[in-house]
Amino acid sequence: MVAATSLRGATDVVGLLDVPAGAYVHIPFCSWICPFCPYNKVLTSDELSRPYLTAFRQEVDAVADAHLRAFGPFTSLYVGGGTPTLFPEILNDLVDRLPVTGRRAVEVLPTHATPAGLDRLADAGFDAVSIGAQSFHDPVLRRLGRPHDAAASRAAVAAAVGRFAVVDVDLIVDVALEGPGTDPWTAAFLEDAAECFAAGVAQVSTYPLMRFGYTPFGTGRHARRREHAVLAEVDRIARRSGYERRSVWTFARSGAEAYTSITRRRFLGMGAGAGSVTGRDLLVNHFGLAPYRAAVDAGRLPVARRFHLGDGGGAAYEAFWQAYAGALDEGVLRSAYGPAGLLPARLATAAARACGLVVPDHGTLRLTPRGYDVFHDLERQVTYRLIEPLWAQLLREHDERAAATPDEVRSVSWAAPDRGRRGAAWWLARRLTERPVPTSTWTGREAE
Ligand SMILES: C[S@@+](CC[C@H](N)C(=O)[O-])C[C@H]1O[C@@H](n2cnc3c(N)ncnc32)[C@H](O)[C@@H]1O
Ligand code: SF4
Structure with a gap:
């Protein structure tokens, strides 16, 4: 059923899509709180979750309504976090409110993955779990503070x-944490992969x-070459076990379908801290529960940042994630962005071919082992130079001036945004990412 809702911006955001999107829901x-985890989340409490979930339902209804009107059902639903399984009733609700074709x-947190807990998820309609x-x-889990x-x-x-x-x-593996001459984490990690x-x-x-x-966990150096070597070793174990490398950091059973979150082509994010990818634009919701609720209470989508990439930037962004997933498909890019938009991605792929990072394979370009290593390093740079500064900025929304209650401030005491990485790239990322969304230009057609 199409819900009648009226948040300004929902039609505008759906209007940025060229094809139906997946639905991404973030439960914050x-x-x-695990000390290594960078994602937007707060310690759960009724006082924080109850008012938040009221606003969240409004956002879900508004986005679902606009998407259903324009394209029909979503292509898929992915619920991440945070810990989605803390709210079984919300998960049931999401299945009803966000119809999908896929x-x-x-x-799922392991302690919630009991047979009864998993049966509830399956009965609700979930057919994939992470x-x-x-x-x-145990020593690794203790070190991670799990x-x-x-x-x-x-x-x-x-x-x-x-x-x-x-x-x-x-x-998770961290080869840099190991002492000289010993590599207990690597050995444990390789055993873990084999066990899976x-x-x-x-x-x-x-x-x-x-x-x-x-x-x-703070900043720290990475042992690049050892990381490459460990992943190459997982690749060898995977092949012996009937599995294959499907992306820089995933290995799938040969012939099995992939479980993806970030590599979906288009998705609309809902919830505090969720992001959306529409092809030519990236959007990020407010992280703080108070600004998130304030936006919804004011009758608009809780979007905090919008980056317009255009045709060239959109094609380059999509090409990057295609490469992450192991195979570049120029045909898909050309039909979405046109020959002119394809130019920056083409230059990058020509350079990648010349350097031996990709090779032709059945009409696509496949990453070589060296290509996987380079993408692994690139991915880390993207994480530290762009994602970390952006998230550090948005995590400030939980501080005293912006937080919903003193409880929210206390519950994010793990995050010290001022200790994030600095430097020229950080400064540039900040300039690029701190512009607020021009919500005044949203048409508000939904409200009519
Ligand atoms: C949103 S998190 C976890 C979902 C769920 N709450 C849990 O803990 O089981 C999704 C995954 O991101 C990965 N992750 C979290 N922090 C990470 C970090 N600092 N570096 C690398 N991977 C990380 C973990 O493997 C985690 O399972
Ligand atoms: S339980 Fe999951 S989402 Fe929550 S802090 Fe730990 S890793 Fe992050």
């Missing part, structure tokens, strides 16, 4: 396999630990 609450996926195991080794042990990680994976069409398991392959999961996501300057 956790019952435990998969419904949700991130289990945040991180490791099956709220569960290795037995819980293992039980969660065992319970999920067979219950869902797609099961992804997240693992043996368990028959559809996909394993192998994340190198990112040290966001504003988290207690």
Whole structure:
């Protein structure tokens, strides 16, 4: 059913799309804050979540309404966070409010992935889950400050396999933390990956630990070459186990469909801290619960930043994520952005070919092993030079002046945005990202 809603901006944002989008929902609450985690979230409490969820439902209705009118159902639903499984009733609601033609996926904390908890998700209509195991080794989980042990990680994976069409398991590795001569984390990580392959999961996501300057893990050096070597070793284990590399940081069972979040071509984000990718524009919602609610109470979408990329920038952005996912497809880019828009992406791919980073393969350009290494490094630069400064800026919305209640300020004491990375690139990113959204230009057609 199409809900009758009236948030200014919903029609404008949907109007930026050229094709139907996926729905991305960010749930910004956790019952435990892991010290390495950079995402927008606060410690959950009724006082914070109740008023927030009222505004959130309005945003979901407004975006769903506009998308249904323009394109019909979304292509997929992805619920991340934060810890979405803290709110089972919201998950049921989202399935009703956001109809899809494809998969419904949700991130699950291992302690919530009990057989009964997973049955509830499956009954609600979710057919893909991502289990945040991180490791099956207690020393690694303790170092990460996780709220569960290795037995819980293992039980969660065992319970999920067979219950869902797609099961992804997240693992984290930090080779730089190891002492000279020993590499306990690497050895543990390689065992973890092998264990996931043996368990028959559809996909394993192998994340190198990112040290966001504003988290207690702070800034730190990366052992680049060792990271490359460890991922190349996972690749070898994957092949022996019937799996293949599907992106810089994911390995999927051969023939199995991929579990994706960031690599979806177009998606509309809902919730505090969610982002949207419409092809030629990137949008980011408010992180702070108070500014988020204030925008919705004022009758407009809670969008905090908009970056207009245009044809050239949009094609380059999409080409970057195609490459991350292992294969560049010029045909798709040409039909979306036209020959002129394709030029910057073409120059970049010509350079990548000349450097041996991509090779032709069945009409696409496939990343070579060296290409994977270079993209791994590039991805880290994007994370530290663009994502970290942007998130640090938006995390300030939780501070005293902007927060909903003193509870919100206390609950983000893990984030120290002033300790984020600095330097010329940071300064440039800040200039590019701190312009507010010109909501005055939104048409407000929804309100008529
Ligand atoms: C939104 S988070 C976690 C979802 C869920 N709350 C959980 O903890 O299981 C999604 C994934 O991002 C990865 N992640 C979080 N912080 C990271 C960091 N600093 N570096 C690399 N990966 C990270 C973790 O693997 C995590 O499972
Ligand atoms: S890793 Fe998951 S549980 Fe831990 S703080 Fe981040 S979102 Fe919350």
